[in-house]
Amino acid sequence: MKFVCFHLMPYRPLDLEAAKDYRSAWVVLPNSFYDPKKGAAEYDSYLDQLVYAEQLGFDAIGVNEHHQTAYGLMPAPNLIASALIQRTRRVQVAVLGRALPLVGNPVNIAEEFAMLDVLSKGRLIAGFVRGIGAEYHSTGVNPAFSHERFHEAHDLIVKAWTTPGPFEFEGDHFRLRYVNLWPRPYQTPHPPVWIPSMGSRETVVWASAPERKYPFMVTFSPESAVVRYHTMYREAALAHGYTAAGGQLGWAVPIYVAETDERAREEAKAGIESLFNNFLPMPWEMLLPPGYTSNASLKVTMKMRPALGSRPRAVTVDDLIASGTAIIGSPATVKEKIERVRDQTGFEILISLLQFGVMSDELARRNMEMFASEVMPKLR
Amino acid sequence: MTDDGDRLITRGVSVRVQRSGTGAPILFLHGAGGWPAWLPFFDRLSQQHALSVPEHPCFGASDDPPWLRSVADLAMHYLDVLDQAYSSPVHVIGHSLGGWIAAEAATRNTRRFASLTLLAPAGIRIKGIPPGDIFIWSPEEFARNRFHDQKFAAASMVAGSQSEADVDIDLQNRLAAVKFGWEPRLFNPNLEKWLHRITVPTQVVWGREDQILPSAYAQLWDERVSGAQVSIIEGCGHGPHVEQCDLVADKIIAFLDGVRA
Numbered sequence: 070m071k072f073v074c075f076h077l078m079p080y081r082p083l084d085l086e087a088a089k090d091y092r093s094a095w096v097v098l099p100n101s102f103y104d105p106k107k108g109a110a111e112y113d114s115y116l117d118q119l120v121y122a123e124q125l126g127f128d129a130i131g132v133n134e135h136h137q138t139a140y141g142l143m144p145a146p147n148l149i150a151s152a153l154i155q156r157t158r159r160v161q162v163a164v165l166g167r168a169l170p171l172v173g174n175p176v177n178i179a180e181e182f183a184m185l186d187v188l189s190k191g192r193l194i195a196g197f198v199r200g201i202g203a204e205y206h207s208t209g210v211n212p213a214f215s216h217e218r219f220h221e222a223h224d225l226i227v228k229a230w231t232t233p234g235p236f237e238f239e240g241d242h243f244r245l246r247y248v249n250l251w252p253r254p255y256q257t258p259h260p261p262v263w264i265p266s267m268g269s270r271e272t273v274v275w276a277s278a279p280e281r282k283y284p285f286m287v288t289f290s291p292e293s294a295v296v297r298y299h300t301m302y303r304e305a306a307l308a309h310g311y312t313a314a315g316g317q318l319g320w321a322v323p324i325y326v327a328e329t330d331e332r333a334r335e336e337a338k339a340g341i342e343s344l345f346n347n348f349l350p351m352p353w354e355m356l357l358p359p360g361y362t363s364n365a366s367l368k369v370t371m372k373m374r375p376a377l378g379s380r381p382r383a384v385t386v387d388d389l390i391a392s393g394t395a396i397i398g399s400p401a402t403v404k405e406k407i408e409r410v411r412d413q414t415g416f417e418i419l420i421s422l423l424q425f426g427v428m429s430d431e432l433a434r435r436n437m438e439m440f441a442s443e444v445m446p447k448l449r
Numbered sequence: 450m451t452d453d454g455d456r457l458i459t460r461g462v463s464v465r466v467q468r469s470g471t472g473a474p475i476l477f478l479h480g481a482g483g484w485p486a487w488l489p490f491f492d493r494l495s496q497q498h499a500l501s502v503p504e505h506p507c508f509g510a511s512d513d514p515p516w517l518r519s520v521a522d523l524a525m526h527y528l529d530v531l532d533q534a535y536s537s538p539v540h541v542i543g544h545s546l547g548g549w550i551a552a553e554a555a556t557r558n559t560r561r562f563a564s565l566t567l568l569a570p571a572g573i574r575i576k577g578i579p580p581g582d583i584f585i586w587s588p589e590e591f592a593r594n595r596f597h598d599q600k601f602a603a604a605s606m607v608a609g610s611q612s613e614a615d616v617d618i619d620l621q622n623r624l625a626a627v628k629f630g631w632e633p634r635l636f637n638p639n640l641e642k643w644l645h646r647i648t649v650p651t652q653v654v655w656g657r658e659d660q661i662l663p664s665a666y667a668q669l670w671d672e673r674v675s676g677a678q679v680s681i682i683e684g685c686g687h688g689p690h691v692e693q694c695d696l697v698a699d700k701i702i703a704f705l706d707g708v709r710a
Contacts, residue, residue, distance in 0.1 A: 096585075354584065368620070
């Protein structure tokens with residue numbers, strides 16, 4: 070199994086009570102809630118944690134992109150990745166990922182990823198995402214064309230990485246007379262591409278196609294949904310005429326390890342509950358604007374998760390443990406829960422979120438150490 | 450009124466249509482909320498006119514051709530409709546998004562327009578006076594902000610549980626509204642400078658308390674469309690023809706009679 074230490078970089082000093090007066094911690098929460106000096110300390114703390122992950126033996130460290138939110142302080146994740154590359158020597162650096170439909174010229178993403186790949190001498194993992202629904206509000210990009218823009222931007226970026234330039238790209242959304250990357254990526258044919266997703270059949274079928282075979286990362290989902298999406302990917306691969314490898318299946322999940330189940334639960338509680346009750350919630354209209362998912366997928370989601378997006382009742386650490394949305398417990402418990410999914414789906418990429426919500430630096434580091442020393446070796 | 454299965458087919462694009470009455474033709478273009486159920490306002494208009502209320506392509510149960518992607522495309526579609534479905538010029542009435550479509554079409558060619566009536570039209574923007582953000586509002590907020598008189602809002606919310614078909618129609622309406630109106634938000638930055646091309650008799654009607662498209666916009670239409678008659682309706686929100694049906698119907702019928710004379 071491959072282990073990624075992943076970070077969202079939430080703004081922990083947020084006044085959680087006062088922020089409740091707003092529709093969401095996304096898009097509309099005034100940035101007067103943000104203090105630049107405290108923000109600088111957050112960056113220091115989080116960068117140190119990710120650098121420490123290399124010492125602890127993780128295979129990769131990961132960051133991602135979110136805009137106009139206290140949920141994550143990385144609107145430009147490649148800047149963080151660049152800093153991490155300078156402070157590490159061995160680990161892969163995963164940007165999970167850039168939101169392709171949100172940019173005016175995807176060649177910029179191809180260029181930046183190529184630069185990071187060269188700077189790191191081939192340690193980059195390039196994630197491609199569509200951004201979440203709220204980001205169509207914050208960027209103004211029309212969600213009705215989200216899928217079209219994603220696919221076209223993807224084709225353009227991969228072609229820019231692999232086809233000798235200059236060439237002309239003639240798309241419906243992106244039209245470029247000259248595409249000619251300097252520098253080109255370090256890895257051949259290009260950096261590995263991973264697809265993190267909340268899960269939709271369209272994305273699974275596309276990612277698993279034989280010409281791509283992109284690893285698919287299920288994020289923030291109950292254990293049952295993780296198994297369902299991994300199974301869906303395996304079935305899609307079979308329909309494409311091949312058997313998916315375990316390295317094509319990933320699970321991104323908040324994890325907290327302590328000596329006992331009870332202690333883990335106590336220590337993780339504030340962090341995990343703030344993540345799900347304060348940093349993440351947003352109404353339907355922000356989470357799933359029309360066009361972001363197909364009407365068919367939207368209907369399924371509305372039926373399966375009626376509470377999602379409606380400022381649902383507060384979830385508790387116990388709810389999240391019970392549904393397997395978070396893995397919290399003793400080393401034996403955590404290992405067993407990961408193995409339970411691995412036994413069912415054979416997934417081989419674990420993206421562990423080891424700091425979440427308001428969790429302190431001290432607890433986050435202890436969690437990382439416990440996971441790396443007590444859980445990771447037993448799963449390798 | 451015609452039956453439920455009535456369709457209007459123009460160059461291969463099939464849409465639902467409601468029709469009633471005889472006389473000089475009126476074409477009513479609906480707003481971003483979708484094809485309205487038959488309104489008392491339509492009864493008034495169809496007493497002396499042949500009224501057609503088509504559903505826009507991409508909305509509801511009408512065709513959703515992938516090549517039809519913008520309000521500019523809708524405007525050209527309706528110029529085709531005016532050419533193919535009518536033998537004489539037509540009184541065109543557009544509400545909100547429908548007003549934008551009608552104005553876009555009229556700036557291109559007024560040959561098939563007898564007159565133009567715009568009810569709280571989208572399509573232009575005054576910097577510093579933003580429209581309401583209909584795409585971030587919940588359904589309840591949308592209902593509240595749509596009307597000045599909250600009894601209309603309450604009535605619009607008492608729809609009860611929706612059938613599967615209603616859910617499909619609703620999702621498709623929301624998708625179409627986003628496709629045509631998300632960015633730039635409910636306007637075309639190039640429309641305002643060509644509004645002088647509208648040379649047919651034009652009237653603009655706006656609810657004073659419109660929370661979706663501020664009535665301050667009426668002034669700009671007045672300045673840009675030569676000879677436009679502009680009316681502001683007091684105590685009225687974004688749907689003047691719904692909230693002040695008789696007053697607005699009287700005004701429109703008098704205007705159309707004036708055009709004929």
